[in-house]
Amino acid sequence: MSVRLSQERAAVRVPATTANMGPGFDSFGMAFRFYDEVTVRPVVGSTHVKVVGVGEGQVPTDDSNLVVRALRAGLDAVGAPQAGFEMSCFNRIPHGGGMGSSASAAVAGLMLARGLISEPEALGDELVFRLATEFEGHPDNVAPAVFGGATVAWTDMDGTPHAAPMPVDASLPVSLLVPPESTRLSTEEARKVLPSAVPRADALFNTARAAVLMLALAGRPDLLMAGTEDRLHQQYRRRVLPDSMAVMDSLRDQGYPAVISGAGPTVLVLARLEQGTRLALERHGWSVLEPAIDLEGAYLS
Ligand SMILES: Nc1ncnc2c1ncn2[C@@H]1O[C@H](COP(=O)(O)OP(=O)(O)O)[C@@H](O)[C@H]1O
Numbered sequence: 001m002s003v004r005l006s007q008e009r010a011a012v013r014v015p016a017t018t019a020n021m022g023p024g025f026d027s028f029g030m031a032f033r034f035y036d037e038v039t040v041r042p043v044v045g046s047t048h049v050k051v052v053g054v055g056e057g058q059v060p061t062d063d064s065n066l067v068v069r070a071l072r073a074g075l076d077a078v079g080a081p082q083a084g085f086e087m088s089c090f091n092r093i094p095h096g097g098g099m100g101s102s103a104s105a106a107v108a109g110l111m112l113a114r115g116l117i118s119e120p121e122a123l124g125d126e127l128v129f130r131l132a133t134e135f136e137g138h139p140d141n142v143a144p145a146v147f148g149g150a151t152v153a154w155t156d157m158d159g160t161p162h163a164a165p166m167p168v169d170a171s172l173p174v175s176l177l178v179p180p181e182s183t184r185l186s187t188e189e190a191r192k193v194l195p196s197a198v199p200r201a202d203a204l205f206n207t208a209r210a211a212v213l214m215l216a217l218a219g220r221p222d223l224l225m226a227g228t229e230d231r232l233h234q235q236y237r238r239r240v241l242p243d244s245m246a247v248m249d250s251l252r253d254q255g256y257p258a259v260i261s262g263a264g265p266t267v268l269v270l271a272r273l274e275q276g277t278r279l280a281l282e283r284h285g286w287s288v289l290e291p292a293i294d295l296e297g298a299y300l301s
Pocket residue numbers: 036055059060065066067089091094095096097098099100101102103105185186187188262263
């Protein structure tokens with residue numbers, strides 16, 4: 001039986017995510033209760049996207065919009081027919097901020113495809129994870145956006161992405177320090193500064209630290225400082241993230257487990273900041289978010 005567009009409307013909320021978390025470069029990720037929300041209706045005629053919040057007046061409002069492209073890819077993947085779409089996006093996740101906006105946008109589109117079709121089980125979480133990764137390229141952000149919680153993602157030699165949940169103490173306090181908009185940096189730019197090979201000692205350093213972070217997240221907060229040390233990406237990114245690296249260094253000197261979130265420039269701290277520290281950042285134009293950890297992942301309502 002062929003898959004039809006059977007619903008008049010679908011609505012999804014997709015969490016912001018962090019990736020890397022220090023030593024888990026391109027593999028560790030975590031989702032936050034801080035969401036983009038999108039609704040869609042199939043229509044006769046051309047596509048129109050209304051964007052409110054982040055990206056308003058900036059991202060495309062036609063078929064070239066990332067969420068619409070992902071929605072169409074989802075429909076194609078299950079052999080469902082295409083249509084025009086009236087889409088409404090309420091966006092909170094900063095673009096180019098290191099909080100996985102593009103992964104969340106791809107996941108939103110694919111989940112909306114699931115929400116519109118007659119056989120939603122044809123577009124299960126595993127397929128959404130794989131298609132969104134093909135679309136966006138970063139399974140470390142896509143995995144927590146789809147599954148929620150903390151995740152580890154990896155890729156087979158043939159390119160097939162996989163993900164599994166990591167145990168996480170959901171009461172772990174989180175602060176996301178988002179610098180002023182002028183410092184936003186695309187992930188593409190932040191990857192250009194990475195070397196193609198690293199010293200063996202640094203690879204060993206990160207292997208142990210990533211394992212330590214896994215223990216820390218599962219309920220050993222005493223291991224968070226050691227578990228958030230990294231030698232594979234953050235130092236190389238210093239020249240494109242000077243302000244974020246300075247904030248990260250200063251916080252680590254004060255005993256906070258601070259890392260660059262994703263490819264930056266947002267700084268992730270696995271703790272709450274003291275008020276004076278927080279106010280000093282806000283005076284310099286930074287926003288401090290304190291979201292809880294999301295355990296559900298993308299959610300169709
Ligand atoms: N909700 C969205 N709707 C449309 N496009 C989006 C959305 N979120 C992200 N994008 C696109 O992805 C780009 C940011 O992706 P990227 O450089 O990977 O940064 P991030 O760290 O935020 O994922 C934006 O400039 C925009 O083109």
